[in-house]
Amino acid sequence: MLSPADALFHPPFTAMKSYTSSIFLSAFLIFQVQPMIAHYILPWFGGTNSVWSAVVLFFQLMLVGGYFYADWLSKAIAPERQWRIHGALLGIAAVLILGLGFVWPAPVIPSASWKPSTAEQPVLYIFFLLTISVGLPYFILASNSPLIQNWFAHTQTGRSPYWLYALSNAGSLFGLLSYPFLIEPSLRLGEQGWLWSGLYLLFAVLTFAIVWRLRRPNHSPPAQPKEGVHIAAPAEITLVHRLLWLALSAITSVMMLAVTNRLTQEIAPVPMLWILPLTIYLLSFIIAFAGEQYYHRQAFLALLTLTSIGLLLTPLFPNVPIILQIGLNLLFLFAICMTAHGEIYRLRPSTQHLTHFYLLISVGGAAGGIIVNFITPLLFNDYWEFYIGWIITYLLLLFLGAKQLNVQQRKPTILLGATATSMSILIGYVMIIDSQTSIWRERNFYGVLRVVERENVYMLVHGLTIHGAQYATADKRDRPIGYYGDDSGISLVVKNHPRYGQGMKVGVIGLGAGVLAAYGQKHDIYRFYEINPLVIDLANGAHGFFSFLSDSQARAVTIEIIPGDARLSLEDERNRGEVQGYDILIVDAFSSDSIPVHLLTQEALELYLHHLAPDGILAIHITNRNLDLTPLIWTSARQLGLYAGIVRNNIPQDEQTVMFPSIWSFLSRQPTLFSQPALAGKVDTLEHYSSNLRPWTDDYSNIFQLLRGW
Numbered sequence: 001m002l003s004p005a006d007a008l009f010h011p012p013f014t015a016m017k018s019y020t021s022s023i024f025l026s027a028f029l030i031f032q033v034q035p036m037i038a039h040y041i042l043p044w045f046g047g048t049n050s051v052w053s054a055v056v057l058f059f060q061l062m063l064v065g066g067y068f069y070a071d072w073l074s075k076a077i078a079p080e081r082q083w084r085i086h087g088a089l090l091g092i093a094a095v096l097i098l099g100l101g102f103v104w105p106a107p108v109i110p111s112a113s114w115k116p117s118t119a120e121q122p123v124l125y126i127f128f129l130l131t132i133s134v135g136l137p138y139f140i141l142a143s144n145s146p147l148i149q150n151w152f153a154h155t156q157t158g159r160s161p162y163w164l165y166a167l168s169n170a171g172s173l174f175g176l177l178s179y180p181f182l183i184e185p186s187l188r189l190g191e192q193g194w195l196w197s198g199l200y201l202l203f204a205v206l207t208f209a210i211v212w213r214l215r216r217p218n219h220s221p222p223a224q225p226k227e228g229v230h231i232a233a234p235a236e237i238t239l240v241h242r243l244l245w246l247a248l249s250a251i252t253s254v255m256m257l258a259v260t261n262r263l264t265q266e267i268a269p270v271p272m273l274w275i276l277p278l279t280i281y282l283l284s285f286i287i288a289f290a291g292e293q294y295y296h297r298q299a300f301l302a303l304l305t306l307t308s309i310g311l312l313l314t315p316l317f318p319n320v321p322i323i324l325q326i327g328l329n330l331l332f333l334f335a336i337c338m339t340a341h342g343e344i345y346r347l348r349p350s351t352q353h354l355t356h357f358y359l360l361i362s363v364g365g366a367a368g369g370i371i372v373n374f375i376t377p378l379l380f381n382d383y384w385e386f387y388i389g390w391i392i393t394y395l396l397l398l399f400l401g402a403k404q405l406n407v408q409q410r411k412p413t414i415l416l417g418a419t420a421t422s423m424s425i426l427i428g429y430v431m432i433i434d435s436q437t438s439i440w441r442e443r444n445f446y447g448v449l450r451v452v453e454r455e456n457v458y459m460l461v462h463g464l465t466i467h468g469a470q471y472a473t474a475d476k477r478d479r480p481i482g483y484y485g486d487d488s489g490i491s492l493v494v495k496n497h498p499r500y501g502q503g504m505k506v507g508v509i510g511l512g513a514g515v516l517a518a519y520g521q522k523h524d525i526y527r528f529y530e531i532n533p534l535v536i537d538l539a540n541g542a543h544g545f546f547s548f549l550s551d552s553q554a555r556a557v558t559i560e561i562i563p564g565d566a567r568l569s570l571e572d573e574r575n576r577g578e579v580q581g582y583d584i585l586i587v588d589a590f591s592s593d594s595i596p597v598h599l600l601t602q603e604a605l606e607l608y609l610h611h612l613a614p615d616g617i618l619a620i621h622i623t624n625r626n627l628d629l630t631p632l633i634w635t636s637a638r639q640l641g642l643y644a645g646i647v648r649n650n651i652p653q654d655e656q657t658v659m660f661p662s663i664w665s666f667l668s669r670q671p672t673l674f675s676q677p678a679l680a681g682k683v684d685t686l687e688h689y690s691s692n693l694r695p696w697t698d699d700y701s702n703i704f705q706l707l708r709g710w
Helices: 004-008 017-047 050-076 079-105 122-157 162-186 189-213 238-268 271-288 297-315 322-346 351-379 385-403 410-435 489-495 514-517 534-541 547-553 566-575 602-611 628-640
Strands: 438-446 448-453 457-462 465-471 505-509 525-530 558-563 580-587 613-622 641-648 662-668
Touching: 017 050, 017 122, 017 162, 017 189, 017 271, 017 566, 050 079, 050 122, 050 238, 050 351, 079 122, 079 189, 122 162, 122 189, 122 351, 122 465, 122 602, 162 189, 162 489, 238 271, 238 322, 238 385, 271 322, 271 448, 297 322, 297 410, 351 525, 351 566, 385 410, 410 514, 410 558, 438 534, 448 534, 457 566, 465 514, 489 514, 489 613, 489 641, 489 662, 505 514, 514 525, 514 547, 525 534, 525 566, 566 602, 580 602, 602 613, 628 641, 628 662
Parallel strands: 505 525, 505 580, 525 558, 580 613
Antiparallel strands: 438 448, 448 457, 457 465, 613 662, 641 662
């Protein structure tokens, strides 16, 4: 007869159902919390795509910790004692989650008081936030898959546990995909936090029901499953096997983050574009670990080579639709991940080394994250890890082919060697050519900045977008050019403002090269908000490229620079009771073609209105190759009861040397600006425009609705 405790933690769930439910739910929760908390803290760090890389690295390190703990618990502690240790951790984490729910908006959602006060050491502060909010629960979730598989191998003798790894990845995939399509559109962030916490408590109960059974000393060592022979299931694991597990898992991590950086730098750092590469990464694990029959080296080598050629040719065709570019990058990543993970599965050990095998895979993944977040920014002044990882992938394939060379495989191996060698040379050549396109280049947490000299003009470039330009010759250096020329929307509005020449106060979110300071008149105040210290240095004259700020100060224009995220700075000013009273507030903080979503939400616009003078104008630069932001401007103006106008400045292709086409939007409480004679026929007041776009908020945004050609 069962004791009351036994009755509580035994069927109606069978042992098999409890194993599968626990492993699936833990994987689901692991990949639900990543985009959720990254989305929440993204505005605290300027909306840069590097936030996601830092978040991924933290969770990769926690995964290593969880796998190390699982390996230690499985090998050093007798099964009948494991339940005490793991059960205690489950209980502590549950109490922690409930406790945080009393002091935060939700158990894993930090309160606003935890926002960073400075922009220094952002990665370390992100680690600190994540450790406090979700560290221990995530650590337990991370350990669950190898522990469950190990317990399964002990109790279900003769059956392979590797299919549970595929089930775990399926849960991860479901967790990832359900977030942007189901959870994010339906629930506010606080509600998401409570839902996640409730599901975690359910997971804790399910898992405790499993560990409760471990207290009886009736477990035998795992029997080896009767499987077909695979390439490497040695009685003793060699150093070569360990290094290959590490290298192959590290390269997929590097390339997943590198592809994510490429996508988010040119569109927006939003959960959907974080999730797509990670989904590809997980999908390749699911397919590769479902069985050797799903991985054919020659087929995926062909896919990798075709997509590689496509990526190398894409820059030659600048008008390729962004959807096709996204698809090509993702297909390329899939080819790399399937190749590496397929080779890892071929090299899998016997089940007695299972937890050690997964530990090394997780170490390799974390090593890739460390390389991208800490090592390459120190070694490289651009995202060269994308090209280098690309080459290393081919070299690893070449090594594996040579390692398994025999008479029957000679022709495929020769073909592999020729392909790997030629592609590596070609990729290296493209990388060298790319590195020679600028006269100055630097990289930090906020991305890569370059200075390019073209036809006696210095251009500040972020990604593929120019963020300010200045003539190199002294007689022309005071002329605003680029997107800010005399015929641009911002020029028309500044010069036709009623207070122009009478001491205007202008706020600018995004410094760039400081071009807008060229419009400053005597006694004007131009106040710039800028988060990137490299940009501040360049605009202040570092390296001698740009002098708009110093030239304006020489004309008695007051220049103020507020370092840090603009929204946080404006919020701090409001909290201190300050109202800036800007005559014009200019939002021009796009990084490459990536838009800072947190600067375009309803809450952000309400903050801007707080700091505008009653007759002030909010100007938003919406020039973008990939996104049409007009629906968002129209919807936002309608929601807030504002008048809106758009000025499009079209420059003929043969004249786009120093002047570029631009689109500027303007919002105002009063319609008088748009009726001025100087602006007649140049401002589209959107009177006949209509859109069903849902307004963006801090809890909701949908970047894909704005993609051109979507």
